[in-house]
Each structure stands twice: as C-alpha cells, then as structure tokens.
Amino acid sequence: MRMLINVPETIVADALRGMAAAHPDLTVDVENRVIVRRDAPVSGKVGLVSGGGSGHEPLHGGFVGRGMLTAACPGEVFTSPVPDQMVRAAAAVDSGAGVLFVVKNYTGDVLNFDMAAELAEEEDIRIAKVVVNDDVAVTDSLYTAGRRGTGATLFVEKLAGAAAEEGEPLERVAEIAKRVNEHSRSFGVALSACTTPAKGSPTFDLPPGQLELGVGIHGEPGRERRAMMTSREIADYAVDAILDDRRPTGPVLVLVNGMGATPLLELYGFNAEVQRVLAQRGVVVARTLVGNYVTSLDMAGCSVTLCQIDEELLRLWDAPVQTAALRWGC
Amino acid sequence: MRMLINVPETIVADALRGMAAAHPDLTVDVENRVIVRRDAPVSGKVGLVSGGGSGHEPLHGGFVGRGMLTAACPGEVFTSPVPDQMVRAAAAVDSGAGVLFVVKNYTGDVLNFDMAAELAEEEDIRIAKVVVNDDVAVTDSLYTAGRRGTGATLFVEKLAGAAAEEGEPLERVAEIAKRVNEHSRSFGVALSACTTPAKGSPTFDLPPGQLELGVGIHGEPGRERRAMMTSREIADYAVDAILDDRRPTGPVLVLVNGMGATPLLELYGFNAEVQRVLAQRGVVVARTLVGNYVTSLDMAGCSVTLCQIDEELLRLWDAPVQTAALRWGC
Numbered sequence: 252m253r254m255l256i257n258v259p260e261t262i263v264a265d266a267l268r269g270m271a272a273a274h275p276d277l278t279v280d281v282e283n284r285v286i287v288r289r290d291a292p293v294s295g296k297v298g299l300v301s302g303g304g305s306g307h308e309p310l311h312g313g314f315v316g317r318g319m320l321t322a323a324c325p326g327e328v329f330t331s332p333v334p335d336q337m338v339r340a341a342a343a344v345d346s347g348a349g350v351l352f353v354v355k356n357y358t359g360d361v362l363n364f365d366m367a368a369e370l371a372e373e374e375d376i377r378i379a380k381v382v383v384n385d386d387v388a389v390t391d392s393l394y395t396a397g398r399r400g401t402g403a404t405l406f407v408e409k410l411a412g413a414a415a416e417e418g419e420p421l422e423r424v425a426e427i428a429k430r431v432n433e434h435s436r437s438f439g440v441a442l443s444a445c446t447t448p449a450k451g452s453p454t455f456d457l458p459p460g461q462l463e464l465g466v467g468i469h470g471e472p473g474r475e476r477r478a479m480m481t482s483r484e485i486a487d488y489a490v491d492a493i494l495d496d497r498r499p500t501g502p503v504l505v506l507v508n509g510m511g512a513t514p515l516l517e518l519y520g521f522n523a524e525v526q527r528v529l530a531q532r533g534v535v536v537a538r539t540l541v542g543n544y545v546t547s548l549d550m551a552g553c554s555v556t557l558c559q560i561d562e563e564l565l566r567l568w569d570a571p572v573q574t575a576a577l578r579w580g581c
Numbered sequence: 582m583r584m585l586i587n588v589p590e591t592i593v594a595d596a597l598r599g600m601a602a603a604h605p606d607l608t609v610d611v612e613n614r615v616i617v618r619r620d621a622p623v624s625g626k627v628g629l630v631s632g633g634g635s636g637h638e639p640l641h642g643g644f645v646g647r648g649m650l651t652a653a654c655p656g657e658v659f660t661s662p663v664p665d666q667m668v669r670a671a672a673a674v675d676s677g678a679g680v681l682f683v684v685k686n687y688t689g690d691v692l693n694f695d696m697a698a699e700l701a702e703e704e705d706i707r708i709a710k711v712v713v714n715d716d717v718a719v720t721d722s723l724y725t726a727g728r729r730g731t732g733a734t735l736f737v738e739k740l741a742g743a744a745a746e747e748g749e750p751l752e753r754v755a756e757i758a759k760r761v762n763e764h765s766r767s768f769g770v771a772l773s774a775c776t777t778p779a780k781g782s783p784t785f786d787l788p789p790g791q792l793e794l795g796v797g798i799h800g801e802p803g804r805e806r807r808a809m810m811t812s813r814e815i816a817d818y819a820v821d822a823i824l825d826d827r828r829p830t831g832p833v834l835v836l837v838n839g840m841g842a843t844p845l846l847e848l849y850g851f852n853a854e855v856q857r858v859l860a861q862r863g864v865v866v867a868r869t870l871v872g873n874y875v876t877s878l879d880m881a882g883c884s885v886t887l888c889q890i891d892e893e894l895l896r897l898w899d900a901p902v903q904t905a906a907l908r909w910g911c
Contacts, residue, residue, distance in 0.1 A: 253772040253789065253881050255847040257811045257854075265812070265850030272856040273837075273849070273869040308845035328846075442583040459583065481587045482595070507603075512842035514878045515638035516658075517585040519603070520595030524587075526602040539603040543873070548844045549881065551583050578908055 259448035263305050263325055270312060274575050277315060278343075284336050286312045287322040291344045297415040297424045298322065298344030301353035301408060302337060303360055304329040306447070306548045307468060310404060313576030319412035320353070320574070328447050328548070329469045331359030337367030341376050349377035349421035351428060353407055355400030356384035379425035383407055385435045385556065387496040388465030388473045399467050402506050402545050402556030403435030409577065413570035427567070431558060436497050438489040439473070439554035441466035441510065445547045464488060468510075468547045468554075482517070486524035489555045494532055499559040502537040504568060505529070506556040511546035513553055518542065521553055537565055544576065589778035593635050593655055600642060604905050607645060608673075614666050616642045617652040621674045627745040627754045628652065628674030631683035631738060632667060633690055634659040636777070636878045637798060640734060643906030649742035650683070650904070658777050658878070659799045661689030667697035671706050679707035679751035681758060683737055685730030686714035709755035713737055715765045715886065717826040718795025718803045729797050732836050732875050732886030733765035739907065743900035757897070761888060766827050768819040769803070769884035771796035771840065775877045794818060798840075798877045798884075812847070816854035819885045824862055829889040832867040834898060835859070836886040841876035843883055848872065851883055867895055874906065 256262050264281055271279035278287045292298065301311040302324030311323035321344040324336035341350045350371065354364045361382060368378040385403030392399055411428035419427070441463040444453035454470040457463055462480060465473025480488070507522040509515070522541045529536055537560055545554070560568065571580035586592050594611055601609035608617045622628065631641045632654030641653035652670035656662035671680045680701065684694045691712060698708040715733030722729055741758035749757070771793040774783035784800040787793055792810060795803025810818070837852040839845070852871045859866055867890055875884070890898065901910035 253792075253809070255772060255812050255815065255843050255851050255881075255883055257813055257850070262846065262850060265853050266846045267849075269837075269849035269852035269854075269856070269871065272866075273852055273871045305846055306844065308849070313845070442585060462583075479583070482585050483587055485585065507599075511844055512879055512881075513585050514636065514841055514876065515643070515873075516592065516596045516635055516878070519597075519599035519638070520587070520592060521585050522599035522603055523595050524599075526599070536602075541599065541603045543845075546844065548846070549842055551585075551842075551879065553585055573909075579903075581911075 254448055256448055262448050263327060283339055284325055284332065285322060285340045285343065286315050287340065287343045288315055291321050292346035294346050295348055295418060296346055297348045297421050298341065298350040299353060299408065299412050299415055300337060300340045300344060300350055302326065302332045303355050304331060307546050309576030310545045314408050314574050316574035317581060318416045318570055318572035319408050319577065328449065331357065331363050334363050334367035334370060337364060338370045341371045341378065342374065345376045349379065351411060351421065351424050352378060352380045353404065353428065354380060354382045355404055356382050356397055357394045358396060377421060379421050381407060381425060381428035381432060383432050385432060385437045386467065387436050387438055387492055392467055393471040394469065401439060401468050402437040402508050402554050403432055403558060405506060405544050406435055406504060406558045407431045409572060410564055410567045413567035431564065435556060435558040436493045437554055437556040438492045439466050440464055440485055440489060440552050441470065442551040444470050445550035447548065466552065468545060470547060470550065482521045483524045486521060486528050490525060490528045493555065493557055499534055499557060501559050501561065502535040504558040504560055505536050505539040507541045508545050508554045508556065509543035510550040510552040511543055512549045512551040515542065518553060525555055538568055584778055586778055592778050593657060613669055614655055614662065615652060615670045615673065616645050617670065617673045618645055621651050622676035624676050625678055625748060626676055627678045627751050628671065628680040629683060629738065629742050629745055630667060630670045630674060630680055632656065632662040633685050634661060637876050639906030640875045644738050644904050646904035647911065648746045648900055648902035649738050649907065658779065661687065661693050664693050664697035664700060667694060668700045671701040672704065675706045679709065681741060681751065681754050682708060682710045683734065683758065684710060684712045685734055686712050686727055687724045688726060707751060709751050711737060711755060711758035711762060713762050715762060715767045716797065717766050717768055717822055722797055723801040724799065731769060731798050732767040732838050732884050733762055733888060735836060735874050736765055736834060736888045737761045739902060740894055740897045743897040761894065765886060765888040766823040767884055767886040768822045769796050769882065770794055770815055770819060771800065771880055771882040773881040774800050775880035777878065796882065798875060800877060800880065812851050813854045816851060816858050820855060820858045823885065823887055829864055829887060831889050831891065832865040834888040834890055835866050835869040837871045838875050838884045838886065839873040840880040840882040841873055842879045842881040848883060855885055868898055
C-alpha cells in the first residue's frame with residue numbers, strides 16, 4: 252500500500268480538515284461531514300446539494316461554491332453518505348426557495364437521497380431530485396440498477412448551479428438538470444485498477460498490458476477487456492460507443508476526464524484524438540474541459556462525456572463559477 | 582506500460598494539439614513547441630517565459646495566461662527545451678518592455694536559457710533571468726549543480742506574473758521573482774517511481790512499502806529511503822526539513838502539491854497534517870493551495886513548498902490570474 256494517509260478509518264475526516272484549511276470560503280463540518288458554501292443560505296436562491304462516496308475528488312466537495320453546488324455530503328470511500336448528512340445539508344442551504352438533490356445513479360445513493368427527501372420535506376424544505384445516469388457502457392452493474400452516473404454529474408452541477416445562481420425557481424433548476432442529464436453520455440476506460448484504503452489492494456484484477464473498456468468509477472466491470480490500445484484507438488472506441496447510444500443533433504460540451512493517476516500530458520494527448528474523431532463524425536464542439544474531475548482514487552484511465560447543448564445551456568456553462576476545482580468568470 | 586498514448590515519439594506534439602483544442606485563449610505552435618497567451622505581446626507589459634522538460638504538467642503550459650506566464654516552451658519528457666524555442670517565445674511576447682526567463686535549476690535548462698538570452702539580446706530583446714532553486718533535500722543531484730527547482734516555480738510565475746500584469750518594469754519584475762525564490766523552500770516525497778514513455782518502466786526502483794524522502798521531480802534520489810510512514814510522520818519530516826533550512830519570520834504561502842498519481846482525497850488529508858505541524862512550529866499561514874501542480878508523470882507522492890510573503894507579495898498572490906490550471910479573480 253503506497254498511500255499518503257494516517258489510517259484508513261480517518262481518511263475522510265482528515266481530508267475534510269485539509270479542505271477546511273485550504274478553502275476559507277467553505278464551511279466544513281468535519282464531524283457531520285457536510286461541506287457548505289460559506290454564505291449559504293443565499294436569499295432567494297435554490298440550493299443544490301449533492302454527495303456520494305469519497306474517492307472521486309474533486310467531485311463533489313470541490314464543486315461547492317458560487318455558480319455550482321451549495322453543499323456536498325461525502326460518504327466513506329466508495330460508500331453512499333447517509334440521509335442525516337443530506338438533511339443537514341438541505342437545512343443549511345435552504346433559503347425557502349427549495350433544494351435540488353443531484354444524485355448519481357447507484358443503489359445506495361438513490362435510496363439514501365430518497366429517504367433524505369422525505370425527512371427534509373417533513374421539515375418543510377421543498378425538495379426536487381435529479382438522478383444522473385449517463386454511462387452508456389452497461390445497464391445494471393455492481394451497485395447500480397440501470398445506468399451508472401459518472402462524468403455528466405459535473406455538467407449537471409455546473410449548469411443547474413448556474414441557473415440557481417441566476418435566481419431560477421426550483422422547478423426550472425430541476426428541469427435544466429434533467430435536460431442536461433438526458434443530453435449527456437459517457438464512456439470510461441481503465442488502464443489500471445484502483446486501491447481503496449480499507450482493502451489496501453486493487454479493487455479488481457487487471458493484468459498489465461490489458462485495459463477495461465467501459466469501466467465504472469468504482470472499477471465496476473465494463474463491456475470487455477482487451478490488450479492495450481493506443482490513445483487513437485481508445486478515442487475511437489469511446490466516442491463511437493457514445494454516438495451509437497445518442498448522436499447529438501447540435502453542438503456539444505466535451506469532458507475529457509482523468510481517472511486519477513493518468514498524467515495531464517496524456518489526457519491532453521487523448522483530447523487531441525477525441526477531437527479528431529468527433530470532427531470525423533461531424534460533431535461540433537462548443538467547449539472542452541480536460542482534467543481530473545470525476546476520479547477513482549489512483550486508477551489510471553480516462554473517460555469521455557458529451558453533453559449536447561442549446562443556447563441556454565451554453566450560456567449557463569460560460570456563467571461565472573467559483574469553486575475549489577472549477578472556476579472562471581469571477 | 583499502462584499509458585494513454587499513441588507512440589512515445591509523438592507524446593508532446595499530441596498533448597500540444599489537445600491543449601490547442603481545449604484552450605482557445607492560447608496560441609499553440611505545435612511544430613515549434615511554444616505556447617503563447619493569445620493576446621501577446623501585451624502593450625507595455627514585461628513578458629514572462631518559462632519552460633522545461635514535459636511530464637510536470639500543468640507546469641508550465643497550464644500557467645500561461647493573464648497574470649502569470651506569457652509563454653511556455655515544453656521540451657521532450659524530462660528533457661530541456663532548446664534555445665530556439667525560448668527565442669521564439671521571447672520574440673512572440675516582447676512588447677519592447679523586455680522578457681523575464683523563469684528557469685528551474687537543472688543543468689540543461691540553465692545552459693539553454695543562457696544561450697537563448699544571448700540570442701534574444703542579439704535581436705534587441707532585453708532579457709532578465711531568475712533561476713529557481715528551492716528544493717532543500719539535497720545540493721547537487723542528478724541533472725543539477727546546486728539545489729533543484731521544484732514547487733517554488735509556481736510561486737515565482739504567479740507573483741512575478743502578477744507584477745508584470747500590473748505594468749511593473751523588467752527590473753522590478755525580476756527583483757520580485759528573485760525575492761520569491763529566495764523566500765521559498767520545498768521538500769518532496771515519493772511513494773512510487775514514475776514511468777517515462779520512452780523507457781516504459783519505472784525510472785528508479787522503489788520497493789513496495791518504502792518511500793523516498795527528498796525525491797526530485799524526475800525521481801532523482803533524495804536524502805534517505807525508509808519504510809512507509811504515515812501522513813502525519815511525512816508532514817513532520819517534510820516541514821521540519823524546510824524549517825531547518827529557513828525559518829520564516831512572517832506569514833507564508835503553502836503549496837501542498839501532488840506528484841501526479843496521489844488522489845486529491847489523500848492530498849487534502851496530508852494538508853491537514855502540514856497545517857498542524859506549521860501551527861505547532863509557530864508558522865502563520867496566509868494562503869494554501871492543494872493539488873497536482875508540479876508533477877512527475879504518474880509518480881505517487883507529494884511535496885510541500887513554503888514561501889514567506891510580505892504585504893506586496895500577498896497582494897500579488899491574490900491578484901487575478903486566468904490560466905488553464907490556476908485561475909481566480911477574473
């Protein structure tokens with residue numbers, strides 16, 4: 252085990268203490284595991300709350316701030332947070348305008364956010380919910396009924412977050428979040444497995460020289476395992492898997508995402524191939540984001556997410572955002 | 582080899598094509614390997630040019646933009662760029678106000694930037710130079726006479742870049758860059774070696790369960806090798822190594838930097854320990870930055886950089902910056 256940790260039991264609390272020290276514009280409740288934008292609740296603004304297992308950083312805590320999430324609830328590594336965290340977060344961010352829960356489609360997350368919604372509504376907090384399920388690789392998987400939620404979560408949180416910042420009401424913010432999810436598709440590839448702190452060994456067995464096509468962000472199995480492919484071949488495979496599922500009829504946002512251990516140098520090179528195949532397939536790219544945003548601890552690999560946009564969504568993408576991991580325009 | 586590449590020979594050109602596609606506010610000359618801020622030369626503004634071997638991304642190309650570098654020259658992986666790149670970059674950014682070369686202290690880089698300075702001056706471009714040498718781990722190392730240049734490069738580029746953006750003359754910008762370097766110290770730790778594309782195997786041999794204390798950003802040997810330590814122990818060791826070399830007499834900027842493959846979750850946890858030991862030693866922290874900024878391909882590990890600031894340097898740190906990897910305030 253080559254981890255920079257004290258003991259596995261304190262890894263999430265340790266990280267939250269470190270976030271609190273680095274980001275004075277966040278309120279970090281280490282004991283109850285809730286990260287909240289410091290100026291919340293913002294008068295008249297819909298709150299956006301997300302959360303999920305830890306190990307995917309900067310998702311979700313790194314996306315809390317102006318123009319994106321209002322709060323995030325980190326669970327243990329690869330384990331859903333509990334309803335109590337979500338209710339606390341909702342109470343902390345609700346200005347009376349209601350709260351949108353952004354939920355990645357994993358069985359534990361969906362159940363816990365559902366329970367939290369009931370509890371929050373008992374406290375007179377209006378709740379809407381979007382379930383993100385963008386991964387085209389497989390339907391039904393380890394931890395998931397239906398499609399997994401992966402890279403599109405960033406698009407949902409950014410675009411719905413921008414709408415909330417502009418003062419849109421809960422119904423509109425939820426509608427935008429659902430539209431973004433419906434227009435988004437992802438495909439991921441693992442070049443190595445990841446190692447969870449508790450287990451201390453790789454979560455799955457991927458022999459050197461092989462890759463897992465269609466991997467999930469917890470190392471869930473994908474479509475097939477093949478001998479190592481070039482960046483060009485992986486881009487062809489991933490983009491075509493997405494386009495076979497949904498072919499955009501307008502311009503797209505592109506996320507070229509690293510799983511954690513793949514160097515940025517390689518991710519940019521991979522982006523060149525993604526752009527090439529998109530151009531060859533006649534897909535027009537409006538904006539591109541390259542980096543480690545929705546990760547799987549120390550997994551090597553990448554994912555591609557496309558989100559078809561319209562004029563409103565493009566404007567919301569370009570709108571100011573000020574979070575630990577994503578910031579522009581302010 | 583578990584790399585997301587086509588062939589090792591095209592890795593830098595591929596990455597530059599991918600950067601060009603993702604960042605329309607940069608002009609990327611793929612053939613000549615120069616990344617320039619699109620609106621350069623900026624009238625009356627001193628140009629800042631840096632560069633070095635690739636494999637440390639986002640350093641340097643990710644730091645090109647308003648308020649930081651005006652241009653960057655990437656060499657092959659872990660290999661100095663050539664003088665021709667640097668002269669091209671200087672010519673592209675010089676508005677008549679001169680150009681500051683920011684050079685990490687490695688033998689090849691120093692020689693090549695010196696030669697480039699002579700050539701640029703023959704073309705009537707005024708050149709000043711700062712050599713960054715912040716790493717306290719060892720003096721004289723593989724590739725280096727004297728101390729290695731590591732994490733302080735980010736501080737030099739940010740603070741001198743902000744001064745240039747404010748219209749300070751070349752002498753002042755160079756003075757600030759040198760002051761930042763003199764007030765900065767770093768210490769790095771490897772939990773695994775990195776693998777260069779050309780070699781395809783780890784650059785050095787670090788048995789599982791051991792770490793290299795004082796490692797360089799190319800995997801150069803450090804002070805000693807030990808059995809795995811906790812995050813707490815590593816923070817104590819690294820911070821004390823820095824404070825033994827130079828004890829700040831005022832508040833500091835802190836960079837908790839990942840070497841590439843260490844998850845952000847672990848880096849934040851490590852930051853909590855760094856902040857703890859700094860508080861115990863009576864060092865006041867003004868600002869903290871946590872993330873993968875000065876990397877070594879897929880090396881697991883981290884480094885700590887402290888930079889003692891004064892009122893001017895703190896103001897320059899908070900000044901707007903708009904680059905691919907670092908942006909705030911605009």
